[in-house]
Amino acid sequence: MPVISAVKDVDTLTMTFVAEFEATVEKVWQVWADPRKLERWWGPPTWPATFERFEFEPGGQVRYYMTGPDGTKARGWWTLTSVEAPHRLEFDDGFADENNEPVDPKDSTRGVVTLEDLGGRTRMTTVSTFTSAEQLERMAEMGMQEGMRQAQDQIDALLA
Template identity: 30%
Template sequence: MNKTIFKAENNVLTVERTFNAAVNLVWKAWTEAELLDQWWAPKPWKSQTKSMDFRTGGQRLYAMVGPNNEEHWGITTYTNIELQKHFSGEDAFSDEDGTINPEFPVAKFDNHFDSESEDTKVTIVTTYASEEHLKQVIEMGMKDGLTNAFKNLDELLNNAQPK
């Protein structure tokens, strides 16, 4: 089982995780709505993409849907994409129309995908406006949520590969 490494320093969170799949499969799982929705939310939650335009300047509007059908909306704006290498952008809490909720932190992220033989190492560097904002998202359960979502991604990638 792959271990997720979290490093929080000041207002920056770095997350590293290696997946047992080729970079093209891991990249697709992060950049195609149909696949992203299959793993992004920790069970029993689900991710539901309302719209996604994966290009520089494009956005993904999505909801995290809980077991009682409660919805927490988010919007991701993509600012830089280098195919199968990295993508960066901003992620924010929003309403179902994509209006950003100023009560919650905005994350500026850079996701890197490095091919390591038959595996792919994903490094996520996320910067918040302040150390307090980073603490706020950690207290909201982001670490456990991401760890569990990565377990879902492991399952998806294992099922996608030829046996």
């Protein structure tokens, strides 16, 4: 199980996930940089993702949806703010409407992913920062903490 910790911190308005993989930083970076690989793990197993737009560069736009067991589509967007291959990725993240446009850009979260070389293994730290305690609690109630854990636990299969 790659996720070694998942911490919700109301004081810092963050959720932090730390996972370790038996793969190089460069190989783990590809699960973010390649949309077809990202589709195989972004979202819990029962909510697979489909990436329709994927501009993997600073300022780039990403649009995706996750399909639930009953066919419901939950749409999302990212705006990439920093891409420092293969060690760091930063993006704003939020909900999208049926046209794949942000529902409320002010209701976004900030995602920062760092990959650290552990001598041939990789530690991936993913931090989501929220705008308020209310937003953090709303996302926690929607199952974000368990969903992200389940999602990241699927990465090992991609690296095998």
